[in-house]
Each structure stands twice: as C-alpha cells, then as structure tokens.
Amino acid sequence: MGDWITQSSQLIASVEEPHGADSHGGDHGDGHAWVSWEGLLVYVAIVVGTLFVLMAQAKKGLNNRFFTNKLTQLFEQVYLFIENMCVGTIGAHGRRYVPMIMTMWMLVFSGNLLALFFPTSPTADLSFNLGLALVSVAYVQYEGIRANGLFGHLGHFAGPKLGGFLALLISPIIFVIEVVSELMKNVSLSLRLFGNIDGGHRAAEAMNTLGAGIYVPFGAFLLPIKLLTVVVQAMIFCLLTAVYLSLVTHHDDDHGHGHEAEAGHAEVAPAH
Amino acid sequence: MSNAKQSSGPPAIVGIVVGAALMFGGFWFSKNVKLEFIKTLEAQGIPLDPGKTISIIGVLLILFPVIKFFFIAPLAEAIQNRTTELERTFGEAENLRAEMTQMKQDYERRLVQTEADAREQIQSQIKEAQSLRQQMMAEASAKAEELKASAAREIETQKQQAIAELRHHVVELALQATEKLVEANVDDERNRKLVADFLETVEAPR
Amino acid sequence: MTGHIFGLGIGLAALGVGIGLGMIGNGAMQGMSRQPEAIGKIQVAMLIALAFVELVCLLTVFIVPGSLKI
Incomplete structure (x- = not known):
C-alpha cells in the first residue's frame, strides 16, 4: 500500500514537468506545466476512483422505500436535477438521455472540484476537455441519426426545405456552415471548460505573485468564485449537451422547425 | 424506450x-x-x-x-x-380515507336515525300513557258516577220505603187514636183510605 | 512591447465581454422581477447566454498571443 502511494506521488511529481519545454517557453511562460499522458491518467484515476467509491457506498442505500443513506440522497438529488434539466430542455423524451448526461455531469463536477485542491485536474486539461466534448457531440450526432435516420439527420444540416432552384444555391452553403458549427461546438465546449478551470488557476497564481512580497496568498480569496465556477461550468456543459440533443432529436415530421428552435435554445421542445 | x-x-x-x-x-x-x-x-x-x-x-x-x-x-x-x-x-x-368518510357518514346517519327512532318511541309511549291515563280517569269517574247514582237510587228507595212505612204507621196511629176516641171500630177499609187521602193532601205541598 | 499590446487586447476583450455580461444580467433581472414565476427558465437561458459571451473572452486569451507572433 505504502509502495503504491510513493509510486503514485512520484508519478504526480514527475508529470509536473513542462511538456513542450523545448519548443516554446512562451508568452504565457510563467513556467506553467502541462501534465503528460501518465499524469492525466493519474488525475482521471483519482476522479473515477473517487466516483466509484462514492457510488458503491451510495448503491448500498438503494431501496424501494426511502433512502436513508445521506450519500444516496445526494446522488438522488443529482439525478433529479439532471432529469429536470433534461425534461425541461429536451422534452418528454429527454429522460432517455439522463444516464449519459448525469455521467458527464459527475465527471465534470468532480474534475472541477479536484481543481480546487490540486495544481491541475482533468478538466483543467484541454485534451481531456476536447475528448469529453468530442464524445458529447458524437453522442448528439448518434442520437440524431437514431431519431431521424441518417439522411434525415443530414437533411437537418441543410436548413429549411426550399423549393427548386433556390435549394441548389443556398442549401449547400447552409450545409457547410452547419457542419462547421458542429465542429465548433467541440471547440467551444472544450475551450469554455478549460478556460474557466485553468483560468481560475492562472488567476490565483497571478494574484499570489501580487501578494508574494508581503506573504499574503491573495489567490486563496478567489476560492468562492472558483467554487461558483465549478458548479456553473458543470451545469453549463451538461445543459449545452442537452440543448444540442434537443435540437437534433425532435420528431421527424417537422424538420423545418428545428432551426427556428435554435433561436430560443432553452425553450422546451413541445412534447408530441 | x-x-x-x-x-x-x-x-x-x-x-x-x-x-x-x-x-x-x-x-x-x-x-x-x-x-x-x-x-x-x-x-x-x-x-x-x-x-x-x-x-x-x-x-x-x-x-x-x-x-x-x-x-x-x-x-x-x-x-x-x-x-x-x-x-x-x-x-x-x-x-x-374515502372509505372512512363513507363509514363516518353512515354512522352519523345511523346515529341520527336511531335518535329519531328513540324520540318517536318515547313520544308514542308518552302518548299511550296519556291515553291510558285518560281512559282510566274516564273509567274511574264513570264508576264513581255509577256508584253515586246507585247510592242515590238506594237512598231514594229507602226514603220511599221509609215514607211508606211512616205513612202506614201514621195511618195506624191515627186510626188507633180515633178508635180510642170514639171507642168504636173504625178500622175498616173505608177509613183507612180516608186517612191516607188526607195524608196525601198534607204531604203534597212539601 | 508585445506584452503590453497583449494585455491591452485582453483588456479590450474583457471590456466588451463585461458590457455584454452586464446587459445579459440586466435583461434577466428585469425579466425575473416582472415575472417571478418564470425565474427558473430565465436563469437557465441566462446561464447559456453568459456561457456564450464568456467564451469570447476566453477565445481572446488564446488567440491574441498567437496573432501577435505573425
């Protein structure tokens, strides 16, 4: 056991070395280190391990009457919150996507929480966030294809149905724009999370530098706002996934309305 | 799903x-x-x-x-x-709860019913008793009347009897007195009738 | 010198984003005060809008240093 702890602590220590030190010292060159592959694995292992321990504890309290276990109650509240969000955003059929979005929420939230205590965390790593965003957007495409069929889903990209000549002119342009916007969803999802969590770290570091002369860690005073960021960013990640899902998974008969709904993202999709 | x-x-x-x-x-x-x-x-x-x-x-x-x-x-x-x-x-x-409400209503209804029944019964008993009393009183008074009437009748009869007896004695006395007075036998059917007639006339205004 | 311009660029972005966030907050609060029963929906929509505006500032942080290099 002790052996394992020394090994993993060495691993954490070793991964703090700058990743691209040879190529670039950088404009942001305050010696900020990016974790290597193994380091990210350690942090992900911490997150996932914690989650599984908590879930195993909470699973013991499951019964069909009343959850007396505090942990189970907590997870129940999370479940109800996610379910509420899904049903409110996607509509009556949104309950199907709850497991996916809840897993995502738990991962992002615990990753964000980890960022409060550790110098880095999974969600403070752009690669992790990009992976998460790719999975999320790919899941959205998968659900869209399942709901509308492959051509129905691609037809979504082509925008509203136009007649004859106009369709040939405009639809390809809209198609290209929509595909690019799908790609940008990845970037925006991942960069938002990364920027918020890593930005919190950098702001704390900068403020610590400010107070270094008088030995006051000003950065620590950022903790409340970082805590707020933790909750809000986890929620926004899942909410945006739910919104993307709601855009592609309404019923087949009204393709044309899908893009009008885009104007009002959070509008509850009418349950048919 | x-x-x-x-x-x-x-x-x-x-x-x-x-x-x-x-x-x-x-x-x-x-x-x-x-x-x-x-x-x-x-x-x-x-x-x-x-x-x-x-x-x-x-x-x-x-x-x-x-x-x-x-x-x-x-x-x-x-x-x-x-x-x-x-x-x-x-x-x-x-x-x-619905069942209980139903039962409670039933119970209340029955309670009211029972109360009404009891009251009615009491009323009828009272009425019966009163009628019985009336009847008994009427019977008693009738009996009393009857007793009174019979008593009056008896008194009347006794009186009549007494009067008749008295008259007889008076006639006897009158005749005996007259006999002693006149020393003759006047006691015959005609004199007796005469005295009785006289008594009748004496009696009449009374 | 580039450092100063970098700072200025981020400052400008923060200025615009700050105005944008303020306007979103303003609109959301007015809406909430007019219709307190719709607070939940307004908050969700507000958070999404905030996230989109915030992204602009974050993008600036990553794009400004690179573009100055060229």
Whole structure:
C-alpha cells in the first residue's frame, strides 16, 4: 500500500514537468506545466476512483422505500436535477438521455472540484476537455441519426426545405456552415471548460505573485468564485449537451422547425 | 424506450473493447507522433495533446456504459420504484380515507336515525300513557258516577220505603187514636183510605 | 512591447465581454422581477447566454498571443 502511494506521488511529481519545454517557453511562460499522458491518467484515476467509491457506498442505500443513506440522497438529488434539466430542455423524451448526461455531469463536477485542491485536474486539461466534448457531440450526432435516420439527420444540416432552384444555391452553403458549427461546438465546449478551470488557476497564481512580497496568498480569496465556477461550468456543459440533443432529436415530421428552435435554445421542445 | 435502445445500439462490450484499444492507441500516439500544428497551437498557448484526447475518448467509452449499468440504472430504477410505491401508498391512503368518510357518514346517519327512532318511541309511549291515563280517569269517574247514582237510587228507595212505612204507621196511629176516641171500630177499609187521602193532601205541598 | 499590446487586447476583450455580461444580467433581472414565476427558465437561458459571451473572452486569451507572433 505504502509502495503504491510513493509510486503514485512520484508519478504526480514527475508529470509536473513542462511538456513542450523545448519548443516554446512562451508568452504565457510563467513556467506553467502541462501534465503528460501518465499524469492525466493519474488525475482521471483519482476522479473515477473517487466516483466509484462514492457510488458503491451510495448503491448500498438503494431501496424501494426511502433512502436513508445521506450519500444516496445526494446522488438522488443529482439525478433529479439532471432529469429536470433534461425534461425541461429536451422534452418528454429527454429522460432517455439522463444516464449519459448525469455521467458527464459527475465527471465534470468532480474534475472541477479536484481543481480546487490540486495544481491541475482533468478538466483543467484541454485534451481531456476536447475528448469529453468530442464524445458529447458524437453522442448528439448518434442520437440524431437514431431519431431521424441518417439522411434525415443530414437533411437537418441543410436548413429549411426550399423549393427548386433556390435549394441548389443556398442549401449547400447552409450545409457547410452547419457542419462547421458542429465542429465548433467541440471547440467551444472544450475551450469554455478549460478556460474557466485553468483560468481560475492562472488567476490565483497571478494574484499570489501580487501578494508574494508581503506573504499574503491573495489567490486563496478567489476560492468562492472558483467554487461558483465549478458548479456553473458543470451545469453549463451538461445543459449545452442537452440543448444540442434537443435540437437534433425532435420528431421527424417537422424538420423545418428545428432551426427556428435554435433561436430560443432553452425553450422546451413541445412534447408530441 | 430503453429496451429499444439496448437492441438498436451497439452492445456495451463493443464500447469497452474499442475504448481499451483507443486508450492504448492514445498512449502510443502521445509518445510517438508529434504533429506540426500541435506545436503551432502550443505556441499560441493552447496545450493540446491528441494522444491524450484519444485516450480520454477511450476512457469515456468504457466509463459511460460501466457507470450506467453500475449505478445510474439501479438508481433510476429505485427512484422509479419509490415513486410508484409512494403513489400506490398515497392512493391506498386516499381510498381508505374515502372509505372512512363513507363509514363516518353512515354512522352519523345511523346515529341520527336511531335518535329519531328513540324520540318517536318515547313520544308514542308518552302518548299511550296519556291515553291510558285518560281512559282510566274516564273509567274511574264513570264508576264513581255509577256508584253515586246507585247510592242515590238506594237512598231514594229507602226514603220511599221509609215514607211508606211512616205513612202506614201514621195511618195506624191515627186510626188507633180515633178508635180510642170514639171507642168504636173504625178500622175498616173505608177509613183507612180516608186517612191516607188526607195524608196525601198534607204531604203534597212539601 | 508585445506584452503590453497583449494585455491591452485582453483588456479590450474583457471590456466588451463585461458590457455584454452586464446587459445579459440586466435583461434577466428585469425579466425575473416582472415575472417571478418564470425565474427558473430565465436563469437557465441566462446561464447559456453568459456561457456564450464568456467564451469570447476566453477565445481572446488564446488567440491574441498567437496573432501577435505573425
């Protein structure tokens, strides 16, 4: 056991070395280190391990009457919150996507929480966030294809149905724009999370530098706002996934309305 | 819905195998492949490692089905069961309450009924008693009247008898006196009649 | 010198984003005060809008240093 702890602590220590030190010292060159592959694995292992321990504890309290276990109650509240969000955003059929979005929420939230205590965390790593965003957007495409069929889903990209000549002119342009916007969803999802969590770290570091002369860690005073960021960013990640899902998974008969709904993202999709 | 998803979607084991392959592929990619545009990105302060991203996709592909079957499905089922249980319990309670209300109404109705019955019975008893009393009183007074009447009759009879006797004695006395007076026998049928007639005339104005 | 311009660029972005966030907050609060029963929906929509605006500032942080290099 002790052996394992020394090994993993060495691993954490070793991964703090700058990743691209040879190529670039950088404009942001305050010696900020990016974790290597193994380091990210350690942090992900911490997150996932914690989650599984908590879930195993909470699973013991499951019964069909009343959850007396505090942990189970907590997870129940999370479940109800996610379910509420899904049903409110996607509509009556949104309950199907709850497991996916809840897993995502738990991962992002615990990753964000980890960022409060550790110098880095999974969600403070752009690669992790990009992976998460790719999975999320790919899941959205998968659900869209399942709901509308492959051509129905691609037809979504082509925008509203136009007649004859106009369709040939405009639809390809809209198609290209929509595909690019799908790609940008990845970037925006991942960069938002990364920027918020890593930005919190950098702001704390900068403020610590400010107070270094008088030995006051000003950065620590950022903790409340970082805590707020933790909750809000986890929620926004899942909410945006739910919104993307709601855009592609309404019923087949009204393709044309899908893009009008885009104007009002959070509008509850009418349950048919 | 979820059953349809199970059947139409790829089974979880495929996700796990692909995820594991992606994890190791990502490790290899991270160690051996250095792309040019990654360096450009890093120069912009965007630290991206595609190898890590690939590995994370693999990890997530494993994680999503595992967490779903390990925890979220049982949780959702438990919550669902609890909700139905609660609904059932509440429905039962509601039914029981309705039944109880019904019973209470019944009971109250019966209570009112019983009270009315009792009151009616008492009234009828009182009425009966009163009529009985009336009847008894009437009987008693009738009897008294009768007794009075019979007594009066008897008195009348006695009186008549006494008067007749008295008259007889008076006639006897008068005749004896007259006999002594005149020393002759006047006691015959004609004199007796004469005295009786006289007494009649004396009696008459009384 | 580039450092100063970098700072200025981020400052400008923060200025615009700050105005944008303020306007979103303003609109959301007015809406909430007019219709307190719709607070939940307004908050969700507000958070999404905030996230989109915030992204602009974050993008600036990553794009400004690179573009100055060229």
